[in-house]
Amino acid sequence: MKDTAANIIFNIYLLYPTNRDDEDNFYRLLENYISIGTEIQAYLIDWEKMDGLPKSNLYVPADHEVFMHRAYKEELLTKEQISFINCDIVGASDLLILFGGYKPSVESDILEELQYAKQEKIPIYTMPDLSLMAIDALKLAIKLIIRAEQ
Numbered sequence: 001m002k003d004t005a006a007n008i009i010f011n012i013y014l015l016y017p018t019n020r021d022d023e024d025n026f027y028r029l030l031e032n033y034i035s036i037g038t039e040i041q042a043y044l045i046d047w048e049k050m051d052g053l054p055k056s057n058l059y060v061p062a063d064h065e066v067f068m069h070r071a072y073k074e075e076l077l078t079k080e081q082i083s084f085i086n087c088d089i090v091g092a093s094d095l096l097i098l099f100g101g102y103k104p105s106v107e108s109d110i111l112e113e114l115q116y117a118k119q120e121k122i123p124i125y126t127m128p129d130l131s132l133m134a135i136d137a138l139k140l141a142i143k144l145i146i147r148a149e150q
Contacts, residue, residue: 008054008055009054009055009056009057010053010054010055010056010057010094010095010142010145010146011056011057011059011092011093011094011095012044012056012057012058012059012093012094012095012096012097012142013059013061013089013090013093013095013096013097013113013117014033014036014037014040014058014059014060014061014097014099015061015090015096015097015098015099015110015113015114015117016029016033016036016061016062016098016099016100016110017029017100017109017110029062030062030065030066033060033061033062033099034060034062034063036060036099036130037058037060037062037063039130040058040097040130040138041056041058041060043135043138043139044056044058047139047142051139053139053142053143053146054146056142059089059093061086068082068085079109083109083112083113086112086113087112087113087116090113090116090117090120090122091116091120091122093117093122094122094123094145094149095122095123095124095125095141095142095145096113096114096117096122096123096124096125097124097125097127097138098110098114098124098125098126098127099127100127100128100129123141123145125137125138125141
């Protein structure tokens with residue numbers, strides 16, 4: 001957690017599978033993950049106000065993915081360079097949410113970020129969906145991480 005003059009900020013990275021080489025599916029997934037990020041952020045804001053949890057920064061890669069995708073297509077950035085940037089952001093996170101209960105394969109585009117989080121001992125919460133049970137479990141995970149770091 002990052003201490004600021006005013007309070008503590010809890011940084012969260014939302015990890016989900018995409019495939020830059022499957023153009024049709026790529027843009028559909030982006031819209032979906034932006035919506036998911038917006039919904040999770042709304043819960044985080046409510047928890048900050050109602051439950052006294054710290055302010056949270058939720059990094060949703062989909063918010064920046066069009067830029068990254070175009071840089072990849074124009075061969076300005078490689079998959080490895082994009083993964084390096086993502087790992088750098090993961091490294092500043094207090095929690096990584098692996099959305100969709102996705103089990104990454106060796107060919108997966110999220111495998112490096114997931115392995116990096118494990119290597120750096122960043123807690124990983126596998127969030128299967130946006131059900132009430134999954135949302136409550138996320139809230140509990142955040143509380144446990146905060147308690148462990150105090």
